[in-house]
Amino acid sequence: MTKEMFWELCKSSPVFLDGATGTNLMKAGMPAGVCPEAWILEHKDVMLSLQKQYVEAGSNILYAPTFTANRIKLKEYGLEDKLERINRDLVALSKEASSGKAYVAGDITMTGRQLQPVGDLSFDELIEVYKEQIKVLDDAGVDILIVETMMSLQECRAALIAAKEVSKLPVMVTLTFESDCRTLYGTTPECAAVVMESLGAVCVGANCSTGPDKMAEVIRRMAEVTSIPIIAKPNAGLPQIDKDGNTFYDVEPEEFAQQMDVLVENGASVLGGCCGTTPLFIKALKDRFESIALKDMERISRKKVGVRILTSERDICSFSLNDPFMIVGERINPTGKKKLQEQLRNDCLDMVCDFAQEQENDGASILDVNVGMSGIDEKEIMMKVLFEVTQVTNLPLCIDTSNVEVLEKALRWYPGRALINSISLEKGKAEVCLPLAKKYGAMFILLPVGENGIPNTLEEKIDNIERLTKLAKEYGLSKNDIVVDGLVATVGADKDAAVKTLETIRYCKENDFATICGLSNISFGLPQRSFVNTAFLTMAIDRGLTMAIANPSQELLINAAFASDLLINKENSDISYINRMLRYDLEDGKKAKPGMIYPDMESGETARNRTNFGDTAKNDNSLTNTDPKQQALDTIYKDVLSGNKRGIAKNTQNAVEMGCNPQDILNNVLMPAINDVGAKFDKGTYFLPQLIGSAEAMKLSIAYLEPLLKTSDSVQESKGTVVIATVHGDVHDIGKNLVVLMLKNYGYNVIDLGKDVESEIVVDTAIRENAQVIALSALMTTTMAEMKNVISIARDKKCKSKIVIGGACVTKEYADEIGADGYSSDAADCVKVIDKLIG
Known part of the structure; x- marks a missing residue:
């Protein structure tokens, strides 16, 4: 298939994708914690049956089950040397299921390792990882590539660049968005759509993370900035747990198709289902939308001309x-x-x-x-x-x-x-x-x-x-x-x-x-x-x-520009001019200086009129406080907010050498600064990379202070012990690692058991270490049930630890349903929840 062929397919009527793979395989007996690709090849009949049903239901494109068949993911199961065979055999399986009645897409997703500068994986190395898998998929005969369930725009870029360099296949891309319509890394729908189109994707959209009713704004915002087709592949509503501990979804096929109306109205023309959907969902979509003429819905492009x-x-x-x-x-x-x-x-x-x-x-x-x-x-x-x-x-x-x-x-x-x-x-x-x-x-x-x-x-x-x-x-x-x-x-x-x-x-x-x-x-x-x-x-x-x-x-120059826009009546120029002038003190016309509030080191009082490093970043010589010690402390505060991993250790050393008390630096600078970062993250003005950067910077400062704190008479005792793990069957640990970092920075003794941890090991460790809290993470809906299993084992063993759960698929309602003691929406929130739980 060429990109022109794909676009021609999209012109006459909606294109129908398939539905979920993972949740259906779990129902068919695939256990948690195994390599999905290896299990499928050992149970080919299960996959063949599922995908044949999708074709019969009306899927135009089948996703070959190569989702995590890249070198990095396969290495977690010791199968990286089988990459070529696994991808070839899985594509052959989907081609057999399609019987020429549907196109087959080679499926690609995130590797689980974070890119530099947040993680240790270089961008060029990631491109090579994707090129390796894409080349095999192309050689195996897929018709198109799908890059899906992506949280990082940069990883989407790596996959698209890799595809350009080893293949001529068209590429579709879908990302998963949080409730604030941003990805975990802070990317907006508009940003994702523009970058993907500019790099040559044939369509872009969203999948997973939510049901159809919550995806409409993401789809609308994408459609307004791009001229390529938009994909909508939501879950079957929200995951629930039945009385036997099994996960199910709260939306039925007909209801799902009805809820998709709003996505189609907002610009989606490539439709499918993610977690919890079955062939019945795809049939309901096909029945409802097959006869729609796209040209009558003005969805070929909603992007404004000339933008x-x-x-x-x-x-x-x-x-x-x-x-x-x-x-x-x-x-x-x-x-x-x-x-x-x-x-x-x-x-x-x-x-x-x-x-x-x-x-x-x-x-x-x-x-x-x-x-x-x-x-x-x-x-x-x-x-x-x-x-x-x-x-x-x-x-x-x-x-x-x-x-x-x-x-x-x-x-x-x-x-x-x-x-x-x-x-x-x-x-x-x-x-x-x-x-x-x-x-x-x-x-x-x-x-x-x-x-x-x-x-x-x-x-x-x-x-x-x-x-x-x-x-x-x-x-x-x-x-x-x-x-x-x-x-x-x-x-x-x-x-x-x-x-x-x-x-x-x-x-x-x-x-x-x-x-x-x-x-x-x-x-x-x-x-x-x-x-x-x-x-x-x-x-x-x-x-x-x-x-x-x-x-x-340059005040004269820039203010004249705002005034010029005002005088020639450009749209909203009046409001822009007024907002610009609010920067000035109305009495003397001088530019006002923003202020920062945090506890003063020596008096314990609130210090005002310092630079607010979260909103403006000034050179040290612009700080309003002329006391050298206070300037040194201001600089450390700024280092945390800006994630200055290059200089924070040296600046911390400088403050100590100038006579600042290490305990005061920890309690009155580092802790308020990381609280400020958490507040900005909650407000949506800071995003995951900044949160990680600030936490890493603070960690470096604490590393310098730690030996000094140990020799001090006023050493801060540990606030408590937390045992943390990603649940059995789940190999995702980005969110869990960030929680570990934040908890350590806040003074907790954290025992990190890693990912894919057996439930009994989690509970036994908590009992042995006398942990106040067990913290559990899960990214996949198919592994959420393990959280309930941990709670059940903890009760049977009389474990006294409070249990806190979180993760992309986890909700407050789910936490209440399974009897967890607390729910956290993100790393910063987890600290607050645990603080409250243990007083």
Whole structure:
């Protein structure tokens, strides 16, 4: 199958996928804890029967049961050397079941190992893992690939890039979203849809985690930003436990199909079922939706015409030619910045992170990242900067380098849709860089410089724009992927420089090009340059300038931009201007400084008017408190909030050497800081990578303090012992590991038994260690019943430990139903629940 064939299939009527595999195999006798792929090959008749029923029910596409048949997952069962045989045989099984009446999809999912910088798995290694499986699936004869049940956008990217490099098969992608419409890693539906489409997925959507009624907003938000088909593959409602301890789902086939109405109305045209669904559910879908004519439902594309979208891993920056003006923050650039140059040479990224956060707080919409300078390995430093910057800001990045190798490395890793700065017609550059933009789904700045250098006339500049646009289209890029640089020259040397640039901007606006320019060139060599820059910017905005590369902390310049939008009546510009002016003290017109509140080290009172590092990040010399000891403590607080694993240990040592009490640092800085992080996570302003980063940073600070605390008279005793495990049959431990880290940081003695742990071992360990709490995690609905088993064993053995449960599939209602003492929705909440349980 080609992508064109798939899209043709989607045009006439909805495409029907299959339903659940795992829950149906469990019903057929597959025990918990075994390798599913190996069990299927030992019980082929079970799988053949199930998939034949799906074909009879109306499935157009069957998922081959290769879900976890990648090298990393198979290694957990000692089967990694059987990867090729397992994938080939499972595909053959599905092809036999389909009998040519349905297409067969090679099924791919997460590996369970976390990517750097959060985990230890490199992005390139993950791509190789996926390439290995995809190549076998392709050779085995699958018709299409499905990347499903994904929680990490970056892992989706790895799978798509891997597919591009070893296969021509079309790729479908579905992610699983939490109740706040974000993935576990904080990615929004819009962000996921844009990145997947830009990388070449033929359709995108959501599966698992919820029933049809709770998936509608995710589907609607995806459909509004993408032109490719949308998949909806929800569960059969919520998992329940019957009186015999078996898991079942609370929605019947007909009800399920009825609930799918809202998903179809919101844009879904590729329909199936996940956990708890059976062939009867697919038949109900087929009966209800088969006769719908898609063209009558306006679902071919709901994306607004002319909208361009850049993304980070977690959010999008959406703009059209008539939207308010945007700033591309220019400060992450060592040119002319001696201190930044020194830090980059010494592998210190403090200023880089501060610049990123400051520019976001000052109103930048995109951040330009340039590390080009002598005396460094640009590729190595660029990657380190990207690792750090993507952890401290949600803004999309503009990759600014003249080195093609650096550009490709950055685009390959960047976990979103980036902007390239820039591509021109200079000899050989476009032919190398345009394929990179296409492969990695990036937009690019079109620099209208030709083979002979900077154009001398407006006509020559326009000719370069048109030629490069035509070349971009030959590589599969469109006008919406382009932002034209107005090419600002110095008015001191060419009196018509401003006029030429303004005319270029006008031409671009009339011809549906987005535009950008660097402002500072216009005033080079003139006195009081800010006035010239500001006047030029207001004129450029009037001509239709979309964005400019500038320093967003330049008050006169940026405020003039907001005022310009207001005066030409851009949408919502009045509210934007008023909100911008709220940054100022109304009495003296000076910019107000945000405050931070946490216990003062020496007096025990509340200290105010310090920098709020969760919202703004200032250099140390901007802290309002001039006491060196207090500044040192402020810095540690900031390190926790920003996840500064590079410098927190050294900064903690510095505070101690200055005379700060180690116990006070723990109780009055680290604990309030991690509480602040938890609160931001609860509010949805921080996400899993930031939570992990902050917890890891705090861990490093505690590691330095621990020997000092042990020699102190006021050593804080352990708050209690917690035995924690992922339940038997479940090999997922991302959430469990984060809970372990958080509990240890909060002073608990944690005994981590790992994943897939026998229920009796959990209880016996708790009794032996006299644990106050047993904490259980499960990601899969098929393993939830083990939680009830643990509770039953604990009661039989008179275990006194309180039992707390959590995980992606677990609910408060389920916890109450099985008699758990507590339920936690996430790692930060688990600490609060356990604190409350044991007083």
